[in-house]
Amino acid sequence: MNTSNNSETFIQAVLEGFVDGILVLTDEQEVMYANTIAHAICTQLDKEQTDRLPRELQQVCQILVESKDLYGDRPLMIESDICTGETTLRIWAQWLKLQATQSACILLRLQDQNQATQGLAIAEAQKWNLTPRETEIWLLRRAGYKRREIATELYIAEDTVKKHLRNIQFKRQSVQDEEDWQSSQAS
Known part of the structure; x- marks a missing residue:
């Protein structure tokens, strides 16, 4: 060999x-x-x-x-x-x-850096258990798109983007709260 x-x-x-x-x-x-x-x-x-x-x-x-x-x-x-x-x-x-x-x-x-940011956004989407549409929106948001640009890119209303971003923030905060709680219990 x-x-x-x-x-x-x-x-x-x-x-x-x-x-x-x-x-x-x-x-x-x-x-x-x-x-x-x-x-x-x-x-x-x-x-x-x-x-x-x-x-x-x-x-x-x-x-x-x-x-x-x-x-x-x-x-x-x-x-x-x-x-x-x-x-x-x-x-x-x-x-x-x-x-x-x-x-x-x-x-x-x-x-x-664009590819690195996209990889991070995908990992976050999985961690926060985002829906496929929320993931699409999060990828664009992480890439620096504004709400209006996301709406144009995905052919949806800006208010719909706003609603999805609120849901993403809620899921993100829920995961963070759970991690903080588990951390405080371990101490």
């Missing part, structure tokens, strides 16, 4: 399974690994130059490289947000020491 090959396949499968984009770069910003999500985000950032790292990501990497003089080998993570026309990307950059390389590598994690 070739455990080295199995480990590489396993690690690659794990990295491909992430919802976030994952890039591993040399300290000179050459791409060693990029998962599918990272490829898509890089293409979104720089539609013309798909063979190099987008300028916004280069800048974050450069800050990490320059910080090495100040902080040495202490653990450090750089966080930055990039606003595109479609979404906001949150970027985390940190040093990564791999056995296969002599010098440290750069690990970039790229998170689409």
Whole structure:
């Protein structure tokens, strides 16, 4: 059994399974690994130059490289947000020491904030036991839509949106009250 090959396949499968984009770069910003999500985000950032790292990501990497003089080998993570026309990307950059390389590598994690907000809204809808229609409304509300915009998007009256938002708030508060009560009973 070739455990080295199995480990590489396993690690690659794990990295491909992430919802976030994952890039591993040399300290000179050459791409060693990029998962599918990272490829898509890089293409979104720089539609013309798909063979190099987008300028916004280069800048974050450069800050990490320059910080090495100040902080040495202490653990450090750089966080930055990039606003595109479609979404906001949150970027985390940190040093990564791999056995296969002599010098440290750069690990970039790229998170689409719209997708993260949507995931949170779905989790909240499940936790609060929202109906399918309430879930639709909550997803739009979490995405920043105003009541009138939700009504237009879903082809319903603004008063109906208002009623659903009141029901959502009631369910949310009920869950919170139950959690608070259970917490006070445990003390």
